[in-house]
Amino acid sequence: MENIISLNNVNYSYFGKIPALRNITLEIAKGAMFAVIGQNGSGKTSLLNIINGLIFPDAGDYFYKRIRIDEKSLGNKNIHNRLRGSMGYIFQNPDIQLFCPTVMDELLFAPLQLGCSTDESSERALQTLAALGISYLKDRSVTMLSGGEKKKVAIASVLTMNPEILLVDEPLAGIDPKTQTFFVELLLELNHAGKTIIFTTHHLDLIDHLQPQVVVLSDEHTIQKSGTASEILNDEEFLISVNMIHEHAHRHDGETHRHFHAHYVFHS
Amino acid sequence: MESNIPAFLLTEEPRDRFSGDAGKTRFSFIERTIAGTANSLRILYLQAESAGNSSFIARLNPVTKVLAFVYLILVISFVHSLKSQVSTSGFLAVAFLFSGLNMARVYRQILLISFLFGFLLAAPAALNVVTPGDILVSIISLGEPHDFWIYHVPARIGITLEGCNIVARIFMRVFNSVSLSFLLVYSTSFPRLLKAFRIFFIPDTLLMVFWLAYKYIFILCRTVEETYLALKSRMIRNIRNETLRGIAAGRILYLYEKSQINYEQTYAAMISRGYAGKIILAGENKMTVKDLLILLCTALLGAAILIL
Numbered sequence: 001m002e003n004i005i006s007l008n009n010v011n012y013s014y015f016g017k018i019p020a021l022r023n024i025t026l027e028i029a030k031g032a033m034f035a036v037i038g039q040n041g042s043g044k045t046s047l048l049n050i051i052n053g054l055i056f057p058d059a060g061d062y063f064y065k066r067i068r069i070d071e072k073s074l075g076n077k078n079i080h081n082r083l084r085g086s087m088g089y090i091f092q093n094p095d096i097q098l099f100c101p102t103v104m105d106e107l108l109f110a111p112l113q114l115g116c117s118t119d120e121s122s123e124r125a126l127q128t129l130a131a132l133g134i135s136y137l138k139d140r141s142v143t144m145l146s147g148g149e150k151k152k153v154a155i156a157s158v159l160t161m162n163p164e165i166l167l168v169d170e171p172l173a174g175i176d177p178k179t180q181t182f183f184v185e186l187l188l189e190l191n192h193a194g195k196t197i198i199f200t201t202h203h204l205d206l207i208d209h210l211q212p213q214v215v216v217l218s219d220e221h222t223i224q225k226s227g228t229a230s231e232i233l234n235d236e237e238f239l240i241s242v243n244m245i246h247e248h249a250h251r252h253d254g255e256t257h258r259h260f261h262a263h264y265v266f267h268s
Numbered sequence: 269m270e271s272n273i274p275a276f277l278l279t280e281e282p283r284d285r286f287s288g289d290a291g292k293t294r295f296s297f298i299e300r301t302i303a304g305t306a307n308s309l310r311i312l313y314l315q316a317e318s319a320g321n322s323s324f325i326a327r328l329n330p331v332t333k334v335l336a337f338v339y340l341i342l343v344i345s346f347v348h349s350l351k352s353q354v355s356t357s358g359f360l361a362v363a364f365l366f367s368g369l370n371m372a373r374v375y376r377q378i379l380l381i382s383f384l385f386g387f388l389l390a391a392p393a394a395l396n397v398v399t400p401g402d403i404l405v406s407i408i409s410l411g412e413p414h415d416f417w418i419y420h421v422p423a424r425i426g427i428t429l430e431g432c433n434i435v436a437r438i439f440m441r442v443f444n445s446v447s448l449s450f451l452l453v454y455s456t457s458f459p460r461l462l463k464a465f466r467i468f469f470i471p472d473t474l475l476m477v478f479w480l481a482y483k484y485i486f487i488l489c490r491t492v493e494e495t496y497l498a499l500k501s502r503m504i505r506n507i508r509n510e511t512l513r514g515i516a517a518g519r520i521l522y523l524y525e526k527s528q529i530n531y532e533q534t535y536a537a538m539i540s541r542g543y544a545g546k547i548i549l550a551g552e553n554k555m556t557v558k559d560l561l562i563l564l565c566t567a568l569l570g571a572a573i574l575i576l
Contacts, residue, residue: 002444054497077291085281089501097498097516099522113504114281127274143525157502159274162281182515186273193278 001029004165004196005051008141010060012046020046022221023152024060028198036200038231039243044200045092047217048167051198052089053080085114088163088260094154098142103153106142110161121160128156132182151175154266155183166190168199172206184209204244208233218242246252323368325455330464336566337452343570344444350433353440359569360447367455367561372455378446386442387435394431397421401428430547458482473546480534484527491526495519 005028020043033206036044049055050062053069062069063081074080088110091097095111098105107125116124129135132152137145151174158166168180171187172180185209191197201207207214211229216238218224224242225232230241239245249258325333344356364371393399395407403426414421453461460484462475499515 039291049497052501054500075292084501084504087501089498091494091498091501095522095526096494097493097502099518101500101514101518108503110502113502124274127276131272131274143522159277161502162276162279164281189273190277194280195277235465 001031003027004030004065005198006061006063006066007050008061008063008161010050010057010062011041012050012055012057019048019221021057021217024223026215026223026226028196028203028213030196031191032196032198033212034196034198035207035210035212035214035229036198036217037202037204037207037214037244038200039202039219042217042219043221044217045169048089048169048198048200052167053083053086054089058127080099081109085161086159086164087167088165089167090155090158090169090171092173094147094150095175096149098157101141103129103137103140103142103145103156106153106157107160124160124162125156128159129185132156137143148176148179152179159206165196165198170201171199172201172203187254202244204216204233204239216242216244290508305545312388317433320349322365323455325363325367327449328455328562329555329559330456330460331467332555333452334370334461335454337448339570340448341445342443343573344448347573347576348437350437350440351576352573353444355439355576356444357440357447360444360451363451367451369454374408374450377533378443382439382443386439386446389524390435390438394427394435394440396424396426396428396431399428399431400436402558403427404429404432457534477482487530488523488527491523531532539559 005026007024007026010021010024013019013020016229024043024047026166036047039046046055050057050065051065051118053074056062056069056071058234067073067079069079069083075085098106099161100109104125107128108121111119111121111124126138132151132155134152134156137149137153142150142153165169166187171183175183184206187197187199191210197210197212199206199210199212207229213226214229214232215226216224225235225238236245247258340356344353347353349357364374397402400422403424406424406426409427410421410423410425413423413492441538456464459479463481465475499519
């Protein structure tokens with residue numbers, strides 16, 4: 001498979017003072033399932049923002065389908081539209097992502113911009129609402145939604161784009177367990193259909209479920225390790241060193257004791 | 269695996285969808301507005317960051333700094349001689365050296381503000397129309413003088429030595445006042461600075477209101493920037509200005525609602541933690557011998573500037 005995303009020695013800092021990413025070099029193949037894991041504040045969201053061309057590296061290069069993506073190249077309408085049109089980004093906080101008056105408007109926004117007809121856009125929106133089980137929200141104002149509903153609408157609003165690459169910041173954040181299961185299955189199916197899925201998480205069980213290629217960001221904002229899901233999950237010593245699993249107290253049968261606990265279950 | 273996902277998601281979008289797009293992307297007015305807001309956030313953030321560093325000035329008790337600030341502002345206001353103002357600038361430059369700040373960046377900001385409010389506003393005072401005196405550089409000749417009401421316009425209009433002196437003094441006064449303000453603000457974190465104002469018997473409740481306002485501006489700027497990134501990520505083709513205006517209006521409504529929710533939740537959090545109408549803030553650290561010595565040195569320096 002050809003690499004569609006390529007980062008070479010990328011560095012990014014907030015206001016030139018606080019480092020968010022250091023010397024990040026990675027390549028993502030078309031159709032890959034790719035995860036960025038790390039503790040809070042390790043730079044996962046900044047990495048997704050760079051891949052989506054929302055922020056630009058202080059140093060290093062980012063190539064999307066061999067086109068260098070920077071502020072200047074995104075000024076070109078063709079490059080800009082190709083990048084935006086092929087990438088759907090589901091933010092961690094759905095509040096910031098929803099900006100249309102109603103749920104239906106929200107779902108129609110992307111396909112209409114992509115040049116789909118009104119009928120095709122409506123068809124997509126209705127199918128997506130049905131698939132996520134939120135058809136009843138169709139005419140609801142986005143300000144009148146609960147947290148979980150907002151998250152589902154945010155997911156739906158990106159799916160109607162039918163993006164080639166789906167960027168998901170913390171897929172499990174803010175949704176109930178049933179929707180989490182649905183969303184994990186949806187990601188698997190989309191990946192089977194050939195779409196590239198790039199997500200960030202600090203939930204190791206999600207890595208176990210989706211079996212992606214993994215890069216682990218350290219507290220120093222560098223790539224500490226990369227490999228397959230099983231290579232990462234089986235290296236307990238490494239996971240302890242990057243604080244992905246840690247020792248904490250548990251209560252079993254009335255007895256409290258402390259031990260390392262990963263909070264995920266391997267499939268046998 | 270049984271699939272219930274929409275069929276269109278299992279297909280690829282046409283490859284030539286964007287092949288006709290050419291030219292430059294147009295996303296200017298929102299881009300500029302948000303970039304400006306983000307810049308405000310950056311300045312606020314940098315202030316908080318730089319104030320947290322371990323430089324000599326940053327480590328001083330904020331009460332010491334506030335007292336020294338008020339005293340020196342009074343000195344700068346009372347001093348008339350240009351020599352004294354230049355000496356004050358020299359002293360402030362040395363103080364900036366001990367603050368650990370990026371002097372080039374800070375002085376660029378100070379010079380810009382001083383130029384706008386100290387030079388441009390005072391520049392007419394350099395002319396003999398405002399300040400009579402010997403003309404150094406002649407600008408225009410009217411042939412004969414004109415008088416109307418209480419005003420006298422001389423035959424030859426130009427820049428006078430006395431006028432230049434006045435403009436230089438006003439410029440230096442603004443320059444020094446702005447420098448001193450920047451030194452205080454950039455070397456003290458906002459919460460500590462607020463607490464230091466208790467020395468002027470400002471009620472804790474009012475200080476808390478200021479603190480919440482500052483904190484809210486920070487949260488608001490972050491929300492605006494994040495909202496902008498989310499919007500940017502879904503802007504594919506150039507969209508019509510009225511659509512953009514509609515989106516911007518919707519976002520303003522969202523921010524308003526968010527503000528209201530934040531306000532209500534903050535108030536609820538205060539109530540749940542024992543707020544019953546009177547706020548009592550923790551005190552600042554006591555002043556040390558070093559702080560007293562700094563105050564003494566500042567007092568002596570101010571006196572020397574006044575005598576010069």
